[in-house]
Amino acid sequence: MIELQDVDFAYDDHQVLKDVSLTLGKPGQNVIGLIGQNGSGKSTMFLNLVGILKPTSGRILLDGQPLKYDKKSLTHLRQKVCIVFQDSEQQLFYSIVKDDIAFALHNLKLPQDEVVARVRKVLKQLDIEHLKDRPIQYLSGGQKKRVAIAGILVLKSEWLLLDEPTAGLDPDGKQRMITLIKGLAANGQKILISSHDMDFMYEIGDYFYLLQHGNIVKQGDKKTAFADDKLLSECSLEQPWLMKLHQRLGLPLYEHADAMFEDEQLIHTLSAIQ
Numbered sequence: 001m002i003e004l005q006d007v008d009f010a011y012d013d014h015q016v017l018k019d020v021s022l023t024l025g026k027p028g029q030n031v032i033g034l035i036g037q038n039g040s041g042k043s044t045m046f047l048n049l050v051g052i053l054k055p056t057s058g059r060i061l062l063d064g065q066p067l068k069y070d071k072k073s074l075t076h077l078r079q080k081v082c083i084v085f086q087d088s089e090q091q092l093f094y095s096i097v098k099d100d101i102a103f104a105l106h107n108l109k110l111p112q113d114e115v116v117a118r119v120r121k122v123l124k125q126l127d128i129e130h131l132k133d134r135p136i137q138y139l140s141g142g143q144k145k146r147v148a149i150a151g152i153l154v155l156k157s158e159w160l161l162l163d164e165p166t167a168g169l170d171p172d173g174k175q176r177m178i179t180l181i182k183g184l185a186a187n188g189q190k191i192l193i194s195s196h197d198m199d200f201m202y203e204i205g206d207y208f209y210l211l212q213h214g215n216i217v218k219q220g221d222k223k224t225a226f227a228d229d230k231l232l233s234e235c236s237l238e239q240p241w242l243m244k245l246h247q248r249l250g251l252p253l254y255e256h257a258d259a260m261f262e263d264e265q266l267i268h269t270l271s272a273i274q
C-alpha cells in the first residue's frame with residue numbers, strides 16, 4: 001500500500017499539493033484514477049510518489065515504511081513503483097526499440113536469457129513485436145508511448161503510475177490503452193492513472209480522487225466520484241457521458257459503454273419508441 005499523510009508540496013513559494021492524505025492499494029482498487037484539470041498537481045503528486053520530489057511537509061509510506069531518499073532506498077522504491085511520464089520522450093534513451101526496452105534490465109544486471117524473455121513478453125503484450133528493430137526516432141507518438149510503457153512493464157513493478165496515458169492518442173490508440181490497462185489490472189497489477197479524460201477514467205477506474213488546486217475535494221467509486229456535476233464543472237471537468245445519461249435521462253448507471261449496448265431491456269424499450 002502507498003499512503004500519503006498530510007502531504008504538502010511547494011515549488012519554491014508556489015504551493016501545489018495541500019494537505020493530501022490518501023491510501024492507495026485497498027482491496028478491489030486495482031486501477032485508481034487521479035482526476036484534475038491542467039495544473040491541479042497530478043504530475044507533482046506522481047513525482048512525489050516516485051521520490052523525484054520530496055514533500056515539503058507530511059510523509060509518504062510504502063507498505064508501512066516512510067520513504068527515504070538516499071540512493072539505495074530510492075533504487076528499492078523504483079523497483080516497486082514505476083512511472084510512465086506524460087511525455088514518452090523523457091524516458092526513451094536508446095535508438096532501437098528492443099534495446100531501449102531492455103535498458104533498465106541490463107542496469108539491474110539480470111541474466112541475458114531473462115532479459116530476452118521479458119522483452120519478448122512485453123513486445124507481444126503491447127502488440128509492438130513488429131517495431132522491435134525500428135529506430136525510435138521514426139515512431140509515431142502513440143508507438144513511442146507503447147515503447148515507454150514496455151520499458152517499464154519489463155521491470156514487473158508492483159505499482160505502475162501512468163501520467164496522462166491517453167494524451168495525444170487517436171481513438172484506436174486510446175482503445176488499445178484501455179485494453180492494456182484492463183488486462184494488466186486483471187492480472188493484479190496496481191495502477192494509478194492521472195488524467196482529465198473523464199470517459200476514459202470512468203471506463204477503466206475502480207476508485208477515484210478528484211484534485212482541485214492541490215486539494216483532494218472528492219473521492220469514491222464511479223457512482224460517487226462523478227455524481228456531482230457542479231463540482232466537476234468547478235474543476236473544469238466534464239461528467240462522463242454514461243453518468244450524464246443516468247442523471248439526465250434516468251437510464252441505469254452502466255459500468256462501461258459495452259454494458260449499455262448489451263442491455264437487452266434498454267434495446268427493447270428504444271426499439272418500441274421507434
Ligand SMILES: Nc1ncnc2c1ncn2[C@@H]1O[C@H](COP(=O)(O)OP(=O)(O)OP(=O)(O)O)[C@@H](O)[C@H]1O
Binds near residue numbers: 014040042044045
Ligand atoms: N518544476 C516546476 N517548477 C515550478 N512550478 C511547477 C513546476 N512543475 C509544475 N509546476 C507548477 O505546479 C502546478 C501543478 O503542475 P502539475 O504539472 O503537477 O499539474 P498537472 O495536474 O499534472 O497538470 P497537467 O494536466 O497539465 O499535466 C502548476 O501550476 C505548474 O505550473
